[in-house]
Amino acid sequence: AQRVTQPEKLLSVFKGAPVELKCNYSYSGSPELFWYVQYSRQRLQLLLRHISRESIKGFTADLNKGETSFHLKKPFAQEEDSAMYYCALRKKSFQKLVFGTGTRLLVSP
Amino acid sequence: DTGVSQNPRHKITKRGQNVTFRCDPISEHNRLYWYRQTLGQGPEFLTYFQNEAQLEKSRLLSDRFSAERPKGSFSTLEIQRTEQGDSAMYLCASTYHLFLMDGNEKLFFGSGTQLSVL
Numbered sequence: 001a002q003r004v005t006q007p008e009k010l011l012s013v014f015k016g017a018p019v020e021l022k023c024n025y026s027y028s029g030s031p032e033l034f035w036y037v038q039y040s041r042q043r044l045q046l047l048l049r050h051i052s053r054e055s056i057k058g059f060t061a062d063l064n065k066g067e068t069s070f071h072l073k074k075p076f077a078q079e080e081d082s083a084m085y086y087c088a089l090r091k092k093s094f095q096k097l098v099f100g101t102g103t104r105l106l107v108s109p
Numbered sequence: 110d111t112g113v114s115q116n117p118r119h120k121i122t123k124r125g126q127n128v129t130f131r132c133d134p135i136s137e138h139n140r141l142y143w144y145r146q147t148l149g150q151g152p153e154f155l156t157y158f159q160n161e162a163q164l165e166k167s168r169l170l171s172d173r174f175s176a177e178r179p180k181g182s183f184s185t186l187e188i189q190r191t192e193q194g195d196s197a198m199y200l201c202a203s204t205y206h207l208f209l210m211d212g213n214e215k216l217f218f219g220s221g222t223q224l225s226v227l
Contacts, residue, residue: 004151036216043112044152044200044218086151095165096142097216099151 002027004089004100012106013077021072021103023061023087031089033063033070034097038084047072047085057081077107111135113219115201121225122191129187130222134203141184142216143176144200145169152200158184159206191226198223 003026013019025031033050048056050063050070061072070087084104088097114133122128134141139160144152155174156166160181170176173191178184188195202216 009149043220044202046215049215088151095140095157096154096167097152098154101149101151 002031002089002091002098004087004098006085006087006100006103008103009101010104010106012108014108015079016076019072019074019077019081019105019107021085021087021105023070023072023100025068025070025087025089027068027089027091030092031063032092033061034088034090035059035061035070035072036086036088036099038086040083044086077105079107079109081105082107113201113203113217115199115219115222117222118220119223119225121227123227124193125190127187127189128191128224129185130199130201130224132184132186132201132203132219134183134201135217136182138203138205138217139181140204140206140214141178142202142204143184143186144202146198146200146221147196155186188224191224193226196224196226 005024035047036044037047038044048054059074061070063070084102086102087100090097116131142157143155145155146152154167155170156176158178161178173189176186198221200221201219204214204216
């Protein structure tokens with residue numbers, strides 16, 4: 001069965017510091033990976049997906065199949081990045097997302 | 110607000126009672142998902158609909174749970190004989206799926222219904 005592991009429950013950094021939120025997955029096939037974010041008092045929303053190879057709000061994530069990782073990175077954290085971040089995986093041709101347990105990012109001034 | 114709407118926002122019930130939640134997806138979305146989230150966990154898949162057809166149900170969905178999406182528009186999730194373990198946030202999400210364009214659709218989530226079973 002596929003699984004998503006986010007080892008850090010909380011990541012606390014200062015404004016301007018680099019950020020890396022870790023995500024590892026277990027799945028033998030070709031996965032589709034996503035990062036979802038939930039800001040305070042807001043709904044869960046898509047941040048980025050690996051297939052798009054996009055940078056959203058300065059965040060990027062590269063799928064590393066060798067290390068089965070999809071870490072989320074940002075070179076300079078901002079206070080407004082403080083939120084709950086969930087990594088999610090979907091098997092090709094299947095419809096459900098499997099979420100990790102989430103990492104709370106706290107960016108202090 | 111033209112996003113996914115869920116009602117009620119909060120529901121407190123006594124063990125053994127039945128509860129029903131409603132989800133109104135974004136109007137043009139043909140896929141609707143139900144997830145459950147407990148404290149400290151990520152959302153867990155429960156079931157999903159393609160239009161009015163329920164295509165997959167998780168093993169988490171015991172026979173006390175039933176979901177419907179009549180006419181392919183809004184959906185309801187009913188829990189019969191609630192148990193304390195059913196206490197959770199129930200999330201609904203929707204998306205538009207094009208046949209043969211598999212994967213990577215963006216899910217739009219509702220604000221959820223927080224269920225507390227006393």
